[in-house]
Amino acid sequence: MSFEPKIIAFCCHWCSYAAADTAALMRRTYPINVRIIRVMCSGMVSPKLVLEALQQGADGVLVLGCPLGECHYKEGNYRAQEWAEMIKELLADMGYEPERFQLAWCSASEAEKFVEIITSMTRRIKKLGPVENQNG
Amino acid sequence: MAKLLFYALGACGGCELLALEQELVSLLEDHEVYVYPLLSSPPGGSFSFDIALISGAVLNQEHQEFLRDLRARSRFLVALGTCATHGGIPALVNERRPEERFEEVYPTSFRQEVLKEGLPLPLPYVKALDELVKVDVALPGCPPDISYVLKTTQDLLKGTIPKFRWPSVCETCPYERTGKRNVRRLHRLLAGRDHPLKERCFLEQGILCLGPVTALTCVQGEPPLCLAAHMPCRGCGGPVRAKANPMLDMLNALVGNRIDWRSWPDRKLILAFAGAHGHLRPLKGPQCR
Numbered sequence: 001m002s003f004e005p006k007i008i009a010f011c012c013h014w015c016s017y018a019a020a021d022t023a024a025l026m027r028r029t030y031p032i033n034v035r036i037i038r039v040m041c042s043g044m045v046s047p048k049l050v051l052e053a054l055q056q057g058a059d060g061v062l063v064l065g066c067p068l069g070e071c072h073y074k075e076g077n078y079r080a081q082e083w084a085e086m087i088k089e090l091l092a093d094m095g096y097e098p099e100r101f102q103l104a105w106c107s108a109s110e111a112e113k114f115v116e117i118i119t120s121m122t123r124r125i126k127k128l129g130p131v132e133n134q135n136g
Numbered sequence: 137m138a139k140l141l142f143y144a145l146g147a148c149g150g151c152e153l154l155a156l157e158q159e160l161v162s163l164l165e166d167h168e169v170y171v172y173p174l175l176s177s178p179p180g181g182s183f184s185f186d187i188a189l190i191s192g193a194v195l196n197q198e199h200q201e202f203l204r205d206l207r208a209r210s211r212f213l214v215a216l217g218t219c220a221t222h223g224g225i226p227a228l229v230n231e232r233r234p235e236e237r238f239e240e241v242y243p244t245s246f247r248q249e250v251l252k253e254g255l256p257l258p259l260p261y262v263k264a265l266d267e268l269v270k271v272d273v274a275l276p277g278c279p280p281d282i283s284y285v286l287k288t289t290q291d292l293l294k295g296t297i298p299k300f301r302w303p304s305v306c307e308t309c310p311y312e313r314t315g316k317r318n319v320r321r322l323h324r325l326l327a328g329r330d331h332p333l334k335e336r337c338f339l340e341q342g343i344l345c346l347g348p349v350t351a352l353t354c355v356q357g358e359p360p361l362c363l364a365a366h367m368p369c370r371g372c373g374g375p376v377r378a379k380a381n382p383m384l385d386m387l388n389a390l391v392g393n394r395i396d397w398r399s400w401p402d403r404k405l406i407l408a409f410a411g412a413h414g415h416l417r418p419l420k421g422p423q424c425r
Contacts, residue, residue: 048384055414086391090384093404095417 005059005125007034009118010045014072016064018108023115030115031122034062041065042103043076047087050101051094060100060125064117067105077105097128138167138186138293141210145199146226146262147192149174151217151279155189159286167293185210187292189285191217193226193412194263198256207269212292214273215265216285218353221274222374223412227262230416231404234260264412272297277353278372278409284353302351304376305369309347310359313337321399322390325368338368339393344400346371348389349382371409381415383407 011017017038023030039045042065050061063084065077084103091098102121106113142155152174154160170183188210194200207213218224229237238247238258250257265271273292275284284300291298312335319342325332332338338345345368347360353373354360362369375382383406390397397403407416 046388048381048388051381051384082391086387086397090387093383093417 003126003130005033005122005130006057007060007062007118007121007125008053008058009034009036009062009064010039010042010049011036012042012065012072012076013038013040015066015070015105015107016042016114019064019106019110019114022109023111026111028111028115030118033122033125034118041071041073041076041080043071043073043079043083045080045083047083047090050087051090054091054094054096054100054131057131059128059131060102060121062117062121063101063103064114065103065105067107070107096131099124099128100131139183140164140167140169140289141185141188141206142169142172143188143190143202143206144173145190145192145203145220145265146195147217147219148225151191151219154216154279154282154285157282157285159282160289163286163289183209187212187214187289189214189216189289190265191215191220193219193223194259194265194268195226196256196258200259200268203265203268212272212297213265213269214275214288214292215271216275217280218276218278218372218374218409220265221271221276222410223262223264223416224278224409227264227411227416228408230262230411231418233418234258236418262412267412273300275300275353276302276351276374280353281355283355302353302373302376303356305347305350305352305354305360305363305373307352308354308357308359309337309363311335311337311363313340316340317393319393319395321396323399332366334366342395343368345369346382346386346406349376349380349385349406350374351376371406374410379413381407382410383415 011020020036042063045063053061063080065080066072068077071077080103087101088098091101104117106117142152144152152172155172170185188206190206190213194203215221219226273288275288288298319340322342322344325343332341332343347369350369350371351373352360360369371382383403386406387397387403404416
């Protein structure tokens with residue numbers, strides 16, 4: 001059996017969640033490994049949510065927001081960017097590979113980009129292997 | 137007449153000393169304290185206990201077996217102290233891989249001896265009590281204040297389980313918060329050029345204080361002990377919310393207040409008292425020493 005990772009994607013309501021819709025309307029296919037969670041803004045995805053996802057067995061976490069400057073709430077994605085730096089460093093602290101997290105921007109019309117981000121992320125996580133949670 | 141047991145797993149013994157407090161001694165006068173680790177050895181045979189007060193984290197296989205055995209034999213189990221509830225100081229070793237820390241602390245000859253003599257092997261991961269067994273009452277604190285231990289014992293003797301509320305340390309902090317957020321970096325308490333002002337919040341002066349993320353296990357309603365002595369909180373009460381990661385909460389708060397979180401180099405020490413529950417984990421890959 002090949003390893004099928006679980007990837008959690010936090011998609012912002014205004015851009016990337018709409019991009020997922022657009023991708024479906026265009027009948028594009030993307031890996032089934034991604035579970036999309038709709039959030040109002042990428043700026044609300046705090047490091048806590050990302051680490052909690054990994055601790056509960058997700059193999060990778062994606063945060064997708066509007067392109068910089070196009071945030072519906074003006075500066076939510078700048079905040080996401082600030083947090084992304086922190087998340088990468090904290091992942092190393094907590095014993096996870098920083099590559100398990102990715103922050104990306106895609107606007108509502110960029111269905112191609114959305115599919116491309118998810119495909120490349122899945123490929124990368126497959127190479128990394130399953131997440132190791134040592135609680136035993 | 138109720139049977140009580142005090143027992144220490146991987147602990148310093150400070151929590152047991154609470155049992156020598158006058159109020160508790162007089163409360164337990166009519167009851168039987170079966171084991172007290174500073175005075176007697178572990179119980180053999182098939183005793184059962186009404187209340188087991190257990191302090192310390194679970195470090196090795198002996199602790200693990202003993203704890204499971206005690207849980208089966210006692211009616212109420214109380215996790216006494218931060219080590220028992222959140223891992224405490226012993227759980228700091230979770231920062232290193234098991235082989236690594238064993239090698240660093242013990243010479244090879246000793247390790248072989250341990251294996252030969254059949255001494256209990258250390259667990260790969262130091263745990264809090266509630267990761268292994270059901271805990272009826274958790275009393276964090278290093279050590280917990282005697283008033284909580286008294287109330288717990290009184291209630292359990294009556295057969296009811298006491299409920300405690302642990303607000304954050306800031307709740308009774310005597311210092312003033314002005315809401316002016318002009319600090320951008322944190323510095324050490326004594327390394328600053330100017331001495332911290334009395335009567336001002338430490339965080340607003342750029343000194344790391346773990347008050348916001350720490351449960352108030354000092355006497356409630358009175359100023360927290362460390363802050364009353366004009367020292368920042370070190371987090372010995374464990375996280376405010378059960379299972380919360382105080383390091384994440386603290387860093388979240390720092391970023392929210394636009395403080396450069398990288399200016400505090402040893403951020404893992406925020407977890408000095410809450411390393412169990414998977415919070416403190418060994419580093420991966422090349423950074424590993």
